[in-house]
Amino acid sequence: MQPRIAGARAASDSPPAHREDIDWLRAIAVLSVVAFHFEAPAIFGGFVGVDIFFVISGYLITGIIASEMAQARFSFAQFYERRVRRLLPALYVMVAFAAIPASQDMLSSERVEFFRSAAAVVTFTSNIFFWLQSGYFDHAAVEKPLLHTWSLAVEEQFYLVLPVVVWAVLRLARGRRLALPLTLALLAAGSFVLGLMLMRGNASASAFFLSPPRAWEFLLGSLVAVSGLPALRPGLAQRLARALSLLLMAIPILSLRAGPGFPGVNALAPCLGAALFLWSGVGVANVPRSRLSPLNVAAFFGGISYSLYLWHWPLFAFARFAKPGLALEGWERAALFALTVAVATLSWRFVEQPFRTRQLAPTPRAAFGLAALASLLLLVGSGVGLLRAGSASDDDRAAQRYDAYNSYDMKPVYRYGTCFTTPDGRVPAECLRPVTGKTNVLLWGDSFAAHYYHGLAAHLDPRTVNIMQASQPTCMPTFSAETQGVASCRAFASQMRDYFAQARPDLVVMSADWLENARPPRFPGMLRDLRQTIGRLQDAGIPVVLLGPSVQFRARLPSMLARATLRGVTPDGATFVRSDIFALDAAMQAALPTGEGLSYVSILSIVCENGRCPLTAGDVPLSFDHAHLTAEGSDAVMARVAPLLQPDNTELGSRQQADDGSHQTGGEGARDD
Structure with missing residues (x-):
């Protein structure tokens, strides 16, 4: 809205x-x-x-x-x-x-x-x-x-x-x-x-x-x-x-x-x-009531x-x-x-x-x-x-360097109009086309999957890895069309059911706005849909990597950085980042334990050292809104995550980050907005 x-x-x-x-x-x-x-x-x-x-x-x-x-x-x-x-x-x-x-x-x-x-x-x-x-x-x-x-x-x-x-x-x-x-x-x-x-x-x-x-x-x-x-x-x-x-x-x-x-x-x-x-x-008829009657209080607000x-x-x-x-x-x-x-x-x-x-x-x-x-x-x-x-004043000009990213053109970075955001909810065949002789990795999800494409393409060797992309706004990567409240998501889920009925990529990487999908009382339903979908992929012998919650900020990051600059305040990751993403990450990691055919990769454990997440990639905001990555942000995040996404390395990588990040994830999970 x-x-x-x-x-x-x-x-x-x-x-x-x-x-x-x-x-x-x-x-x-x-x-x-x-x-x-x-x-x-x-x-x-x-x-x-x-x-x-x-x-x-x-x-x-x-x-x-x-x-x-x-x-x-x-x-x-x-x-x-x-x-x-x-x-x-x-x-x-x-x-x-x-x-x-x-x-x-x-x-x-x-x-x-x-x-x-x-x-x-x-x-x-x-x-x-x-x-x-x-x-x-x-x-x-x-x-x-x-x-x-x-x-x-x-x-x-x-x-x-x-x-x-x-x-x-x-x-x-x-x-x-x-x-x-x-x-x-x-x-x-x-x-x-x-x-x-x-x-x-x-x-x-x-x-x-x-x-x-x-x-x-x-x-x-x-x-x-x-x-x-x-x-x-x-x-x-x-x-x-x-x-x-x-x-x-x-x-x-x-x-x-x-x-x-x-x-x-x-x-x-x-x-x-x-x-x-x-x-x-x-x-x-109107009825006389005492001044403190709840209906009189309602009438006051009316x-x-x-x-x-x-x-x-x-x-x-x-x-x-x-x-x-x-x-x-x-x-x-x-x-x-x-x-x-x-x-x-x-x-x-x-x-x-x-x-x-x-x-x-x-x-x-x-x-x-x-x-x-x-x-x-x-x-x-x-x-x-x-x-x-x-x-503009000098302070304005300094702040506008960040504010300019509020008008960021994400379309070429996210493959907008082709493999992301199509009119009918179905992605073109070329987005899902495998390449013989290469490891075929499918990136599947909503905009929180699409924003990783640029970084994956930069850090996976194109000579040996082919990245396919299937992503639609607000559409969770599951086969359960009845859980998708938008017509385009239902069409997208139907397309993916048909796709997996005849295709077998070497690896499926799933990502979405888990924070939105898990809002009460939807968390159990989200887990149920994910387990069912992952189970079907496992039965087909397709390994799955599920990327945990992305770094999310309490407002648009460029605006937050701009206002901090305008007021001469040093940006503080602990203030800017939503704390509830850490609790969600811990809950998902506990509910979706890694095992044969599934690896849970905690983005927060990898990217946020001691629970403090980066705000910029170089001098560029990590995201151009509250969470969606810029090209530089995607590059910075995937530089750490992409090495774990090779099919032979995912299980080991997931165990390693779970061990490395358990302390900070648990600590931040106790915080709540």
């Missing part, structure tokens, strides 16, 4: 009878997103809060427009005045305040991007701006303090279209009650199908960032508002519907992983859950949800920028959450409320005029910021 929310700001536009349960729903959504971004335990899919907010927005806005048109009092000017009052003040204040640390704590190249993104915010095009930058190895989201505004742009674009559609349909329908629901249902179906087509066409970033493939989420809420479904009677049916809605949202919040499989079908459960929650609360969303991401980003290791400890994240709630409360009280209650800009003319002036000032300020960002 990626950071993202919208819809939290529709509270003021709710129908006259305010529904407290919608504030509860907003609280679920915004706290899920904040918890996900603040790296709270077990909130793996909290990013679906944005989808929940989209449904809320569609429900409230469509209900308001339809109600006002039924009463013959709808006005486009009034509608957009309310939108201006609701969205722009708090948004613009956040952008203006974020520009202060951006001018001090960011590299000049990052400041350029920040001020360009600020201009995109003002023009309601930030979703397109960030879409154009998206990619598999794109910069980490946390280095973009305004990235979360993409969802605001999607919502603003929806607001430009929806009123016109509803107004036109109701005007043309001439009293036909089903005209509007049918039209919205057809538009929602078309939007959903478009999103699926984009994702199947390897354009998941387009499905994620752009408005048309996201419109169905808003329209699902719109359908609840205008479908005319009868309200559930308070009682068992209503409670069951509400429980089911919470379950539909809780499952993805707690278990869904960010990746190329979202939104698409994976967004259905949270959106349907939100729609069911809204429908199950129709006609249910009330400040817009400001909470606006401020949480830049505060988190700049808090990380302040640390050379670009990572916050658990207590620091908890303190930051408390600070974020305080800032959001102040924003709600002193920015949102005065404009919504017309204490400031009391007339429509004043509201639009002030919005135009503020937009102009932000655009001018962004232009000035861009001009100033072009002049």
